[in-house]
Amino acid sequence: MEGLIYLGDGTAYRGKGFGSVATNVGELVFNTSMTGYQGILTDPSYMGQVINMTYPLIGNYGVSEIDSQSGRVHAFGFVTRDISFRPSNRCSVMTLSEWLKEQGVPGVYNVDTRAITKKIRTDGTVPCVISSEGITEGDARLLLEGAGDILRDDYMTEAGTNEVVKFPSGDGARVAVYDLGVKRNIIRGFTDRGCEVFLFPYGSTPEDIMKVSPDGLFLSNGPGNPEMAEAGIETARALIGKLPICGICMGHQVIALAFGGRTYKLKFGHRGANHGVKDLESGRSAITSQNHSFAVDPESIEAGGLAVTHVNLNDGTVEGMRHRELPVFSVQYHPEGSPGPNDSEGLFDRFIEMFRPAGKGGAAHA
């Protein structure tokens, strides 16, 4: 079936369809990772977005039972130059196309993904229609015009868990994770270090969280505009000074907002596994995995007592911050990789370290 990517300005990219025979409206973004499409598609932060992969050969190693970052595909569509209908890897259980079909997500291939990337680079991330069922450009335009309520920016309210989930306990500390659309590898980052994780749904109150006597609060990644995560911001604000707090990606932005800071939308965001980030305190740099549309305004956080600790080496945007006195820090990038480098895994340890001065060793919960 014919595939179509249609943009609001009338630009159309025609290719072939794969995956589910369907049509979706979403925000068109590009990702520069050369590996890890399965982790990307299942990252809840992509909810509402259509992902254009810059690497042209996708699907090479199929889909496995172990590489997903959540229970399902969250992206609204997937675009690639070429696709492998015959993957090869010991872990592959089905092809990418079969999987997207099963997940009800449309894909388009055989389009000039580099041209699309350059379009996004120039115009910024834009709404688009992705269709793998041969709709006309006219149909696509109508869909886009009427898509006001489809193009939401508050998907973090529903991307994560609906109920409190407890992850098998180690003998370490207890971490409360406020789920804005968390990736499995973040939870693994804690459980692998012996922590017990309580995953709290969006909307959980400070009281809900304190009820389990956590050693620390972690705010996860998630989709949408962080300013829309009002309940999360409130909860975080209420727990400042009560718990060590850490956040990744949207969690980082929510912390900034909780401290009275501001966030703003980047032209086309950072999505890839190759971003250099400098740690201003150690002077050292690391390659990081990133996936965000918004960034924290560095000046806006000063009044709240936060300081910038990490910057992006390409554009100087804020990649990390910490509170000058309180045990609070966060990063914009993804130390958990998946996909991407594991160079910054130590951040999990850094957070766990913060629990000790509080005098509550993990053994307290054992």
Next chain:
Amino acid sequence: MPKDHSLKKVLMIGSGPIIIGQAAEFDYAGTQACKAIREEGIECVLVNSNPATIMTDPGIADKVYIEPLTEEALETIIGRERPGGLLAGFGGQTGLNLAMELERKGVLERYGVRLLGVKEESIRRAEDRDEFKQLMQAIGEPIPDSVIATTLGECEDFVGRVGYPVIIRPAYTLGGTGGGIAADYGELTILAERGMENSAIGQILLEKSVAGWKEIEYEVMRDAKDNCITVCGMENFDPVGVHTGDSIVVAPIQTLRDYEYQMLRDAALRIIRSLEIEGGCNVQFALDPDTSEYIVIEVNPRVSRSSALASKAAGYPIAKLAAKIALGYSLDELKNYVTGETSACFEPTLDYCVVKFPKWPFDKFKTASRKLGTQMKATGEVMAISRTFESALLKSITSLEIGLEGMRVPRIMGMGDDELIEKIKLRDDERIFAIAEAMRRGRARSGEDERFTRDAIHELTKVDRWFLYKVDRIVKMENTLAERGIDAEILREAEEIGFTDNEILALSGAPREVLTDIRVYHDIFPVYKVVDTCGGEFEAVTPYYYSCFDEEDEGRVTNSRKILVVGSGPIRIGQGIEFDYCCVQGVWAIKDLGYEAIIINNNPETVSTDFDTSDKLYFEALHIDDVMNVIKKERPDGVILQFGGQTSLNLAEDLNRRSIRILGTSFDSIDLAEDRQKFSELLEGLGIPTPPGRSVTDIAQAREAVGALGYPLVVRPSYVIGGRSMQVVYSDDELMEYLTEAVSLDAERPVLIDRYIEGKEVEVDAIADGDDILIPGIMEHIERTGVHSGDSSSVYPPHTIPEDVQRKLVSYTSRITKALGVVGLLNIQYAYDGRDIFVIEVNPRASRTVPIMSKVTGVPMVRLAVGAMLGEKLADSAWGTGLYRKMPFSAVKMPVFSNAKLTDVDTAVGPEMKSTGEILAIDETYEKAVNKGFIATGLTIPTEGGVYISLREHERTAATADIIRGYADAGFSLCASPGTAAYIRDHGMGCESCARADVERAIDEGRLAVVINVPREMNIVDRDSFAIRRYATERGLPVLTCIDTAEAFLIAIGAKLAGRKAVYRTLEEYTAVH
């Protein structure tokens, strides 16, 4: 500014002559490093014995020493220059070994020189097998079960424990010299002994074979702050078992899940950190596809062939950044040179697929085994970029210039099933084509033949199924074209997966007009995309392009006046780095003259394909279709073909037919020079003698030619590169064998038969502007005619050619140039038999000697040639016309062979070129230059011991006896094969007669110092003389296979005995004496 302000002067070691395993990539790396150093205001002193390089050109380093890469030379130069630091990581294994030697001997400490970038400790930990093993164990990196051995007994104990097969790797060698896989005891003893011999420290590593696992490489960089990045991950099409230099390599990695990718990336980073390398490093892994278990195979603590490939594949100049890091910068302080804005501390992301395909010399070395293993055999490589793997693969095959544009090899397609399976099992250079044929049979039999299913082929080859599926997709398209012909949809898909027009026409049977019509009507033309390191995320400022069949064309064409230079493709025997030198010089000259310079080439190892070199780089096959597409896009004012060797010159006819303006010598002139008949007539008209000869197209004509010319004869096919298939024949038998076995004789491909003129060979390179010529100098060959000019030593200025003969050479050259209408460069080889001068060969293009003559005389030959093509007159230049003034020194060029790599190739020189590289030695006198030259080729000049001599009857003359007497007088004892011994005794010298076994024993016992062996026939593997030559060569003895070389070697011995000290000076100092 660099962190380290104390550095004022840095010494850099080049990699020396090109040999298999150490090629043009080090010219690329070294040139980048020199530029990076000078950018910082630090003085750069370079030592390299290889004159064909760009790095040794004036203007790259501040001071250039074209001197032997020996400890003595380096110590003298360090003493003279007193550099603050030494960069050893850019000269390949040669540079590292030399630096280690200087460190060990205390030279660096004595002169207060610091090793920059890669430290002695790091080199030792990475290169010493034992230390490496301990380090890997300490950081928990898995390595194969292995043992370090220095005796055969230790090897036996090891295989007793782990079983066969085992891999043998000598420590401290290039390109895996002497390594291999042993499947039984016999192979073990051979490989282990050879390996211990080849290792600089007599040490080998025996390891349990993981043949069949995936082979994965990462190029990693680290700075002094401990920041690390991986520039590029690469995956080999061929699983572990084939040397990575002989493997088809794909970038980026294709078949690893992110988990596996990151697991190996993490390991690579841990390794470079543990080695504390400041700069670039290459880490090779084997990954078990069934378990994701991995082991570390090898680490190279320096820039390498792989880093050159990764630099070109990713657009990230590793050598340049490594040099900056060595000077004290950290990655976060440096910019991404491609975007000009973003940071160098990132990891390039590719939005295309890159395939590297090796170029092997088996067309030259017919006796060499084509089986691939752990010892590298390729002389060069090509790289291709496209949006699909299939297309990149097919482009790379076209780029190889092996007469293929696709995967259909008729000889392989004609094989029986069993033969085909055996061919695949053999694992030779053609395996991928045999795999494609197996796929074809699998499809033709609808999967019913169990031997040819994809699973069966995977089991047989262990090539990852993903690659096999891709080959299968190409095969499927072959079938589609054959069954359905072409329409717009099929054509578009065929183009997307890389089929050339010729292949599409041949398969579909469609007329060319139909193809053109569909193409034009449906607008199916290639577009150009930019290699930008970032997948399009940021704007790129570098004009580095590749073609593909996709929607958007990113090519930005200017309105400037512009000239296209066609490159020389992969390095091969007979067409080496010297042509890349000419192309790069050409590009610079074009820019200098106010034009935009565009280059098209496909060799990832070279300076010409550095995106910094030209105004615009097109990384493409040098196929007429690809060149025309670039021309169509750019509409250059002219195309220069004469710098890229025979590769580019061969495009002249096709471009001329399309009315493309060829700058300089016209196609008609090129054609005239290459058409024997017409050219003979022209020379006859000029009254210039040429060896009488005939062009024959069948046996009857050949017999007729013999009748007219008599023996001995030189026979060769027309249109040759590097004397391919050229031979001197002395009898009917030899001639018939040649005509029936060595060449395919038909009306299309005539064979040239000339009388063999025995005498001196003289070489002249000239620049012509249409009116005048300038000859920078004349080179005289040391070996007589019959030895290929590429394999001869030659000397400038001539030392035995009389002045009047030299004047005649100038006059002949001038007349020929004018009569041919040459504009630009020209190379003529003459034979001088003591009385007359004969023209042997005219090449209306750049030659191997252009960089040498440019350097020793200072005449900027390529610059003048480009000027001449664009209307400048030599008479107006500072260099004048006629024969340029003679320099007050002697310069000797000597060939260097890769004998250690190709173990079944004859080491004797003859009309077929065999050398892979060359050195240049300059000194005050001929004698001293000859002495220095032999040393620079890597030989030790002996002053005592035995000489073994074996001469063909033809050589047993009184003159030869004088040379032998020279050895005896110098105190060497003589022994010889029975016939030769009798001859020597007849001339009044004492000589022992000995058989092969005696010779080998004498070599083993260290009693023999030199072997002089002039064989009657070459390449006969089961002859004793072949075996003796190999035996001696492999044990590092000088093996002199031409009596003139033996005479020159005696001069070197004399110089050493007399205790004459070599002087070491910069090129500038030598030429400025005047």
